[in-house]
Amino acid sequence: xxxxxxxxxxxxxxxxxxxxxxxxxxxxxxxxxxxxxxxxxxxxxxxxxxxxxxxxxxxxxxxxxxxxxxxxxxxxxxxxxxxxxxxxxxxxxxxxxxxxxxxxxxxxxxxxxxxxxxxxxxxxxxxxxxxxxxxxxxxxxxxxxxxxxxxxxxxxxxxxxxxxxxxxxxxxxxxxxxxxxxxxxxxxxxxxxxxxxxxxxxxxxxxxxxxxxxxxxxxxxxxxxxxxxxxxx
Numbered sequence: 001x002x003x004x005x006x007x008x009x010x011x012x013x014x015x016x017x018x019x020x021x022x023x024x025x026x027x028x029x030x031x032x033x034x035x036x037x038x039x040x041x042x043x044x045x046x047x048x049x050x051x052x053x054x055x056x057x058x059x060x061x062x063x064x065x066x067x068x069x070x071x072x073x074x075x076x077x078x079x080x081x082x083x084x085x086x087x088x089x090x091x092x093x094x095x096x097x098x099x100x101x102x103x104x105x106x107x108x109x110x111x112x113x114x115x116x117x118x119x120x121x122x123x124x125x126x127x128x129x130x131x132x133x134x135x136x137x138x139x140x141x142x143x144x145x146x147x148x149x150x151x152x153x154x155x156x157x158x159x160x161x162x163x164x165x166x167x168x169x170x171x172x173x174x175x176x177x178x179x180x181x182x183x184x185x186x187x188x189x190x191x192x193x194x195x196x197x198x199x200x201x202x203x204x205x206x207x208x209x210x211x212x213x214x215x216x217x218x219x220x221x222x223x224x225x226x227x228x229x230x231x232x233x
Contacts (some may be wrong), residue, residue, distance in 0.1 A: 005033035007040055014046035018231045023059035024052050026105050030062070030081045031202035038086060047194050048185040049085075051111060055116075057098040059105025061126075074225060079223050080105045081139035085110035088217070091203045094195040097187040098174065103162075104128055107173055108140060114206075115190055116174040118165045119183045125168035131160035137222035146213050148172040188190065190211040 004020045010069040016037040018024045041048045048192050052058055061080060066073045087094050087109065096110050098118040102125045110125075118125065127144065136157055145159045152171040163170075165177045178186045194230045 005037050007037045014041040015049045017051050019053040022080045025062040027065050028064035047092050047191045051097040052099045052139050055100035057102040060104025060106055077137050084108050084112040095190045111143050117178050117186050120177045120179050125173050126160050126162035127156050128160050136221045141222045142216050
């Protein structure tokens, strides 16, 4: 697709890979490239594997862009929320294969995927917003409330606790860990498994079961763009 996001299709399974050679920071440009890749996957009617480079899935939003002023921060946050919401509603299965550190908005992308795998190792997973001086946005709070284990919600959202991969599974960020030597095959194996699901039944069940969550998340996205509500926090 681009220098930072690549797209490949193999037997009905599309692999979308982020690799900017750095932190895989989610800038406006990177988010646009990811949306273009998901457009292609939707056009190809493909099961999706979303992954990163060795040792890192995503370090979160591009902080340089976030610090460019309140409107820049609001706009970038909204774009990230909308991508996560899109993944949550994507008509075909979306599988995350996290190849390492998965922080902040990167962790929210994990929460949005249907099935989440992370490589074992000395990697960090979590929502570090309150640690770095950012008030958690409404969408983030509601996405975390929807997907994280109830007894981990405060630890993750308010306390900004960071987890290793195995503890991240317990918290609800991921479904399972995979040894490093197996991670290359984990995505394709999961993709082939999810191809067996009936397309119509999967899509309709996904939409029906998440209907209430979509309404809450859509309102949260609106609230995050309302200056009055943002400043009232």
